[in-house]
Amino acid sequence: MGDVPQSADASDPKVERLRRLEVLLARRGLPMRRLATGRGHVPEALASASRDQRSLVVHAKGFPWPGPDGCAAWVEGVFQWFGLGLERGDARALYERHCTLADPGDLRVGMIVAVPRCPASPQAVRHGHVGIYVGDGMVMDSADHGVRTVPLALWYGAYGAWEQPRWGWMRGVALA
Numbered sequence: 133m134g135d136v137p138q139s140a141d142a143s144d145p146k147v148e149r150l151r152r153l154e155v156l157l158a159r160r161g162l163p164m165r166r167l168a169t170g171r172g173h174v175p176e177a178l179a180s181a182s183r184d185q186r187s188l189v190v191h192a193k194g195f196p197w198p199g200p201d202g203c204a205a206w207v208e209g210v211f212q213w214f215g216l217g218l219e220r221g222d223a224r225a226l227y228e229r230h231c232t233l234a235d236p237g238d239l240r241v242g243m244i245v246a247v248p249r250c251p252a253s254p255q256a257v258r259h260g261h262v263g264i265y266v267g268d269g270m271v272m273d274s275a276d277h278g279v280r281t282v283p284l285a286l287w288y289g290a291y292g293a294w295e296q297p298r299w300g301w302m303r304g305v306a307l308a
Contacts, residue, residue, distance in 0.1 A: 154289070157289075157290075157293055160251070165288060165289055165293065165296070165297070166285075166289065167236055167284060167285045167289070168236065169285075172237050173235055173236045173237040174237060175236050175240075175265065175267075175284060176239060176240045176241050176265075176267060176308075177241075177267055177268050178241055178267030178268050179267075180241075181240070181241035181267055181308070182307060182308050184242070184307040184308075185241040185242040185267075185307045185308060186241070187214070188210070188211075188214050188241075188264070188307060189241060189242070189266045191210050191213050191214045192210045192264050192266060192272050193266075193272070195209055195210045195213055195279070196279075197274055197278045197279045200276050201253070201255045202274050203223055203262050203263065203273055203274045204221060204223045204225075204226060204259070204262050205274070206273070206279065207223075207226065207244055207262050207264060207273075207274075207302070208220065208221075210264065211302050216302060216303055216305055219302065219303060222259035223247070223248070223259050223260035223261050223262035224246075224248040224249065224258075224259055224260040226244055226246055226260075226262050227248045227262065227298060228248065230244060230302055230303070230304065231244065231245070231246050231298035231299050231300040232298060232300050233298060233299050234298050236284075238299070239265055239284075240265070240301075240307070240308045241265060241267040241307075242264065242265070242307040242308075243264070243265050243299045243300060244262055244263070244264055244265075244300065244301075244302050245262070245263050245264070245265050245271055245284075245287070245288075245297055245298075245299045246260060246261065246262040246263070246297065246298065246299070247260050247262075247291045247292060247295045247296075247297050247298075248260045248295050249294055250292075250293060250294055251294060252290070252291065253276075256291075260295075261273070263287065265284065265299060266281065269283055269284045269285065270282065270283060270284060271283075271284050271287045
């Protein structure tokens with residue numbers, strides 16, 4: 133577990149959110165998993181994405197919230213609306229079927245990011261959590277109160293407390 137920078141980054145809201153998350157997880161006896169984004173291990177930027185990848189992000193931003201505990205339903209709905217057909221399963225099933233990569237350098241816009249279980253809620257313990265990487269270090273997902281966009285490092289730290297987050301192309305269809 134590395135230290136969170138405390139110098140010039142102290143006023144950065146993302147760093148502050150990570151710091152608060154780390155404290156919260158530590159109080160619960162959980163380690164905070166850090167996203168290793170060193171040289172050559174940086175997720176894809178939205179500006180570098182293909183037309184199909186950017187189109188998927190537009191679809192994700194326009195797809196409605198399915199309600200609480202609907203992360204997989206939201207992801208599946210986005211991909212169905214995008215035209216890839218309907219895939220059924222909870223976040224754990226999507227993780228097991230499609231998420232085989234763990235190096236941030238392999239993360240591309242439009243990939244699903246998931247964990248098979250996490251301590252976020254009783255449902256998440258059994259079913260996991262899933263979202264979509266939308267570029268520039270951000271993930272969109274369906275949470276308890278709506279669809280949100282959060283920094284990948286924050287998502288990774290929070291949902292990766294029990295299991296290694298992984299990513300991959302939904303249904304094996306590479307949009308890049």
